[in-house]
Amino acid sequence: MNNIPPGSAIGVDLGGTKIHAAVVGPDGTVISEHRLPTDVGGGPMKVVGDIVRAVRDELDADLSVIDAVGVGLAGQIDPETGVVRSSPNLKWTDFPFGERLQQALGVPVVVENDVTTAAWGEWRHGAGRGIDDLLVLYVGTGVGGGIVSDGRLLAGDRGMAGEVGHMTIVAGGRQCNCPNRGCLEAYVGGWAIAERAVEAVVANPEAGRGLLDMARGAELTARLVAEAADAGDDLALELMYDTGQYLGAGLTGLIHIFNPARVILGGGVIEGSPGLVLAAESVVRANAIPAYTDGLEVRRSELGGNAGVIGSASMALERVVSGSNQL
Amino acid sequence: MNNIPPGSAIGVDLGGTKIHAAVVGPDGTVISEHRLPTDVGGGPMKVVGDIVRAVRDELDADLSVIDAVGVGLAGQIDPETGVVRSSPNLKWTDFPFGERLQQALGVPVVVENDVTTAAWGEWRHGAGRGIDDLLVLYVGTGVGGGIVSDGRLLAGDRGMAGEVGHMTIVAGGRQCNCPNRGCLEAYVGGWAIAERAVEAVVANPEAGRGLLDMARGAELTARLVAEAADAGDDLALELMYDTGQYLGAGLTGLIHIFNPARVILGGGVIEGSPGLVLAAESVVRANAIPAYTDGLEVRRSELGGNAGVIGSASMALERVVSGSNQL
Numbered sequence: 001m002n003n004i005p006p007g008s009a010i011g012v013d014l015g016g017t018k019i020h021a022a023v024v025g026p027d028g029t030v031i032s033e034h035r036l037p038t039d040v041g042g043g044p045m046k047v048v049g050d051i052v053r054a055v056r057d058e059l060d061a062d063l064s065v066i067d068a069v070g071v072g073l074a075g076q077i078d079p080e081t082g083v084v085r086s087s088p089n090l091k092w093t094d095f096p097f098g099e100r101l102q103q104a105l106g107v108p109v110v111v112e113n114d115v116t117t118a119a120w121g122e123w124r125h126g127a128g129r130g131i132d133d134l135l136v137l138y139v140g141t142g143v144g145g146g147i148v149s150d151g152r153l154l155a156g157d158r159g160m161a162g163e164v165g166h167m168t169i170v171a172g173g174r175q176c177n178c179p180n181r182g183c184l185e186a187y188v189g190g191w192a193i194a195e196r197a198v199e200a201v202v203a204n205p206e207a208g209r210g211l212l213d214m215a216r217g218a219e220l221t222a223r224l225v226a227e228a229a230d231a232g233d234d235l236a237l238e239l240m241y242d243t244g245q246y247l248g249a250g251l252t253g254l255i256h257i258f259n260p261a262r263v264i265l266g267g268g269v270i271e272g273s274p275g276l277v278l279a280a281e282s283v284v285r286a287n288a289i290p291a292y293t294d295g296l297e298v299r300r301s302e303l304g305g306n307a308g309v310i311g312s313a314s315m316a317l318e319r320v321v322s323g324s325n326q327l
Numbered sequence: 328m329n330n331i332p333p334g335s336a337i338g339v340d341l342g343g344t345k346i347h348a349a350v351v352g353p354d355g356t357v358i359s360e361h362r363l364p365t366d367v368g369g370g371p372m373k374v375v376g377d378i379v380r381a382v383r384d385e386l387d388a389d390l391s392v393i394d395a396v397g398v399g400l401a402g403q404i405d406p407e408t409g410v411v412r413s414s415p416n417l418k419w420t421d422f423p424f425g426e427r428l429q430q431a432l433g434v435p436v437v438v439e440n441d442v443t444t445a446a447w448g449e450w451r452h453g454a455g456r457g458i459d460d461l462l463v464l465y466v467g468t469g470v471g472g473g474i475v476s477d478g479r480l481l482a483g484d485r486g487m488a489g490e491v492g493h494m495t496i497v498a499g500g501r502q503c504n505c506p507n508r509g510c511l512e513a514y515v516g517g518w519a520i521a522e523r524a525v526e527a528v529v530a531n532p533e534a535g536r537g538l539l540d541m542a543r544g545a546e547l548t549a550r551l552v553a554e555a556a557d558a559g560d561d562l563a564l565e566l567m568y569d570t571g572q573y574l575g576a577g578l579t580g581l582i583h584i585f586n587p588a589r590v591i592l593g594g595g596v597i598e599g600s601p602g603l604v605l606a607a608e609s610v611v612r613a614n615a616i617p618a619y620t621d622g623l624e625v626r627r628s629e630l631g632g633n634a635g636v637i638g639s640a641s642m643a644l645e646r647v648v649s650g651s652n653q654l
Contacts, residue, residue, distance in 0.1 A: 076618060085618075133484040147584075149483065154476045156586025157460035160618060161476065167580030171496050171514075171573055180579050180614040187498075246498055252507050253494030257474075257584070259483025287507040291403060291412075291487060 004031060004065055009317040010107075012051055013114060013308030014073040016040060016089030019047075021054045022306070023061045024313035028125025030306055034058035044084075044095045052104045063107055070110045070316025071101065072117030072308050079159050082111040110316035114308055116162060118266075119146020120153060121311025126302040127264045135260040136301070137164060138267035139247065139276070141222075142177075143185040149258060165189065169250045187246040190269050193222035197239055207235045226272040243269075244276050248283020255284060255292050266301025274300060331358060331392055336644040337434075339378055340441060340635030341400040343367060343416030346374075348381045349633070350388045351640035355452025357633055361385035371411075371422045379431045390434055397437045397643025398428065399444030399635050406486050409438040437643035441635055443489060445593075446473020447480060448638025453629040454591045462587040463628070464491060465594035466574065466603070468549075469504075470512040476585060492516065496577045514573040517596050520549035524566055534562045553599040570596075571603050575610020582611060582619050593628025601627060 007026030012019065015038060022033035034054050039046050055061070055069070075087025082098015084090070102109040112120075119136035123146070128134040134148040143165025147154045154161040165185035166178050173182030174192065186192050197220045201208030210233040215224055228236035251263060263284075265277050281298040303310055334353030339346065342365060349360035361381050366373050382388070382396070402414025409425015411417070429436040439447075446463035450473070455461040461475040470492025474481045481488040492512035493505050500509030501519065513519050524547045528535030537560040542551055555563035578590060590611075592604050608625040630637055 133488075149476065149481045149488065150479065152477065152479070154585070156476065157588035157622065158586055158618070160586040161460075161584065163583035163586075163616070163619075166583035166616065167494070168576040169495050169498050169509075169580075171576035178616050180583075180616075182496075182576065183580075249495040249498035249509065253496075253510075253580075254584075256490035256493035256507075257488065257581075258481070259485055259487040259490075261484040289490070289493065289505050289507075291485070292490075295484065 004061060006065070007317065008066060009313040010055055010059065010061065010066055010069040011117075011309035011311065011313030011316070012055075012069065012071040013117075013312065014038065014047070014051070014071055014090070015114070016074070019051060019054065020305075020309055021051065021059060022309035022313065023059050023066070024310050026317075028121070028310050028314060030309065032060045033309065038090070040090055044090070044092050044097065045100065047090070048097070048100050048104055051101060055105060063105065066107055068108050068110060068313070068316035068320040069101070069105060070112070070117065070312030070314070071097070072112055072114035072312040074114050076160065077111050077113050079110070079112050079155070082109060084111065108316070108320045110312070110319050112312065112315060113144075115144035116146050116153070117311035117315055118303075118307035119148075119162070119311065120315045121303050121307040122264050122266070122301050123148050123153070124314045125310050126307065127299045128262060131262045133258065133260045134262050134264065135164075135254055135258055136264045136266070137251070137254075139188055139265065139269040140267035141190040143189045143267075147258060164250070164254060167250060167253065169246060169253070184246070184250040188243050188250070188269065190222035193225055193239065193243060193269065194220050196242070197225050197236075200235055200239060204235070210234075211236055222269055223272050226269075229273070240273055240276070241279070243273075244279025245283055247276060247280040248287070251280050251284050252287045255288050255296065259292060261295060262297045262299065264299050264301050266304075266307070270300065271304070331388060333392070334644065335388075335393060336640040337382055337386065337388065337393055337396040338444075338636035338638065338640030338643070339382075339396065339398040340444075340639065341365065341374070341378070341398055341417070342441070343401070346378060346381065347632075347636055348378065348386060349636035349640065350386050350393070351637050355448070355637050355641060357636065359387045360636065365417070367417055371417070371419050371424065372427070374417070375424070375427050375431055378428060382432060390432065393434055395435050395437060395640070395643035395647040396428070396432060397439070397444065397639030397641070398424070399439055399441035399639040401441050403487065404438050404440050406437070406439050406482070409436060411438065435643070435647045437639070437646050439639065439642060440471075442471035443473050443480070444638035444642055445630075445634035446475075446489070446638065447642045448630050448634040449591050449593070449628050450475050450480070451641045452637050453634065454626045455589060458589045460585065460587045461589050461591065462491075462581055462585055463591045463593070464578070464581075466515055466592065466596040467594035468517040470516045470594075474585060491577070491581060494577060494580065496573060496580070511573070511577040515570050515577070515596065517549035520552055520566065520570060520596065521547050523569070524552050524563075527562055527566060531562070537561075538563055549596055550599050553596075556600070567600055567603070568606070570600075571606025572610055574603060574607040575614070578607050578611050579614045582615050582623065586619060588622060589624045589626065591626050591628050593631075593634065597627065598631070
C-alpha cells in the first residue's frame with residue numbers, strides 16, 4: 001500500500017461512460033488512480049457499489065487516513081445534501097447519492113457538478129493557482145464554467161451559478177439545447193460546431209466537399225472540423241474562425257461582468273483547437289474596455305483530464321475540514 | 328439641529344449636473360437632504376469645497392456623531408484609496424478625491440462607483456433586503472449593475488465588476504459607446520433606444536410620422552419613444568417591444584451565470600416604461616432553464632432617486648465599521 005501523505009483525499013470523476021477515481025495528495029498530485037466503465041443500466045446503487053469497490057480494492061489507499069471523498073458529475077446537484085436532482089447522463093433523478101456513498105465508504109462525501117469541481121481543480125492546483133478573480137470556461141460538447149470572485153467560488157441561490165454556456169450572445173439566434181436562443185453554447189459547443197458545419201455544407205456543397213471527404217460518410221463532428229481546419233480546408237477554417245469570434249464575444253461580456261485577473265480555457269473543443277485560446281483572446285483585447293484587459297491573462301487549462309479527480313478531491317477536503325459539508 | 332440616531336451616516340450622490348447629499352439613518356431613512364448644482368468647470372477642489380459646505384451648513388447634522396461619509400460617482404474609482412481614476416462626467420483624472428474630502432471633513436470617507444452604491448442601497452434598504460443572491464440592473468442612459476452573490480457584493484480584480492451593460496447580447500451587432508459591438512447597453516440604454524428610433528424613422532418615414540410629430544423638431548429620445556408607445560404609436564410600441572426582448576435576452580444570460588434569487592430593475596428607462604419589467608420577466612421565464620426561474624423574483628427598484636445617497640451612506644458605514652476602509 002502506498003505511503004499516502006496527510007491531507008490526501010479521494011476524487012471521483014463520474015461520467016456517463018466512465019468513472020475515474022484517484023487518490024490526490026495535498027499538493028494536487030495524483031498518487032494512484034483507476035478507471036472503469038459506468039454501468040448506467042445497472043441503476044444508481046450499482047454505480048455506488050462500483051465506486052466503493054474501485055476505492056477499496058483498486059486505489060491502494062488506506063481509507064482510515066482519508067478524510068474526504070469528492071465526486072463530480074454532470075447534472076444538477078444539491079451540494080449541501082449530496083442529492084443528485086437530475087443527471088441526464090446517468091439517468092438519475094432525486095437520488096441521495098452523497099448519503100449512500102458516505103454510508104458505504106464510512107468517509108465524508110461531497111458531491112458537486114463536474115464542471116464546478118474541474119474549475120476548482122484549476123483554481124487550486126492548475127492554471128489558476130493563487131488567483132482570487134478567476135473565470136474558468138470549459139468548451140466541450142457543452143459549455144460550462146466556474147467563477148471565482150474575491151477568492152470565493154460563486155454558488156448562487158441554489159448552487160447553480162456558472163452556467164456561462166447559456167448566456168445569450170446572439171439575441172433571437174440559434175436554438176440551444178436549453179429553451180433559450182443564441183446561447184454561447186449554441187455557437188461554440190461541440191454539438192453546435194457540428195450543426196453549423198452541416199448547415200454550411202448544405203448551403204454550399206461545393207465548399208463542403210473537403211469536409212465530406214474527410215468524414216467518409218460518418219457524421220460531421222467538431223473534432224473533424226478542427227482537423228480539417230488544421231489541414232487547411234477553407235470552409236473548416238471559416239467555421240473555426242467564427243467559433244473564435246463567438247467565443248471572444250462571450251468572453252468580452254464575461255470580463256466586463258466579473259473583472260477577472262485571469263481566464264482559463266479548457267475542454268475538448270479547446271484541446272482539439274488550441275488556437276481558439278489566442279483567437280478568443282485577440283477578440284477580447286480588441287473589443288473590451290481597456291481597463292478590463294490591462295492586467296488580464298488568458299491561459300489554457302493545465303490539468304486536462306485530471307481536473308475532475310483533482311478538483312473533487314481538493315474541494316471535498318476543504319469542505320470537510322472547514323465543516324461546511326452538511327451530510 | 329436634528330436628533331440623529333446612532334449609526335447614521337452621510338451619503339453623497341455626485342453627478343455631472345447635481346450633487347445630492349443626505350443624512351441617512353441606520354434603517355436607510357433619509358433624515359435630511361440637500362441638492363446643489365455641480366460646478367464641473369470649477370475643478371475638483373471646488374467640488375470638494377461645495378460638498379463640505381453642503382454637509383456642514385445645509386444638512387443640519389452634528390458631524391461629531393457621524394462615523395462615515397460615502398460618495399457615489401460615475402467613473403472608474405479605486406475604492407481602496409478613494410482615487411477617482413477617471414470620470415468623464417466630472418472631467419477628473421487620477422484625483423485623490425476620498426483623501427481630500429476626508430481631510431476637509433475630518434470624517435472617514437468611502438468613494439465608490441455610483442451604480443455600485445445604488446445597487447448596495449437596494450440590497451440593504453430597498454427591493455433586495457435580505458437577499459444573498461441578487462442582481463440589480465440599472466437601465467438609464469447607460470446600463471450598469473451590481474451583483475450580490477452568496478451575501479457579498481462582487482468587486483472583481485480591480486473593483487470594476489458589474490459592468491453588465493457591456494455584456495455581448497448580439498455578437499457583431501450594434502456599435503456600443505465602448506469598443507465592443509452588440510452590448511446590452513447598445514440596445515436598451517437610453518442613448519441606444521434613441522438611436523434605434525432614429526434608424527427606424529429613417530427606414531420608414533411614414534411609420535415614423537407619429538414620433539416626429541411628438542418630437543416637434545427636437546431630438547428623438549428614449550423618453551419620447553416611451554411616451555409615444557404609451558400613446559399607442561405603432562413604431563414606438565415596436566421599439567419598446569424589441570427593447571423588452573433584448574433586455575430579457577441579457578437577463579436570461581445573467582440568470583444562468585449567477586443563479587440569483589431576485590432581480591431588481593431600475594433606472595430612467597425603466598421608470599419611463601415600467602412595463603419593461605414584466606416584458607423582460609416573461610422573456611426570462613419563457614427562455615431560461617426552468618430550474619433557474621423556479622424561485623426567481625423580478626422586481627422594480629424601490630428607492631428611486633434616493634438609492635444613491637442611501638447606498639453610499641450605508642456602504643460607507645459598513646466599510647468604516649468593519650475596518651475595511653483604507654483611507
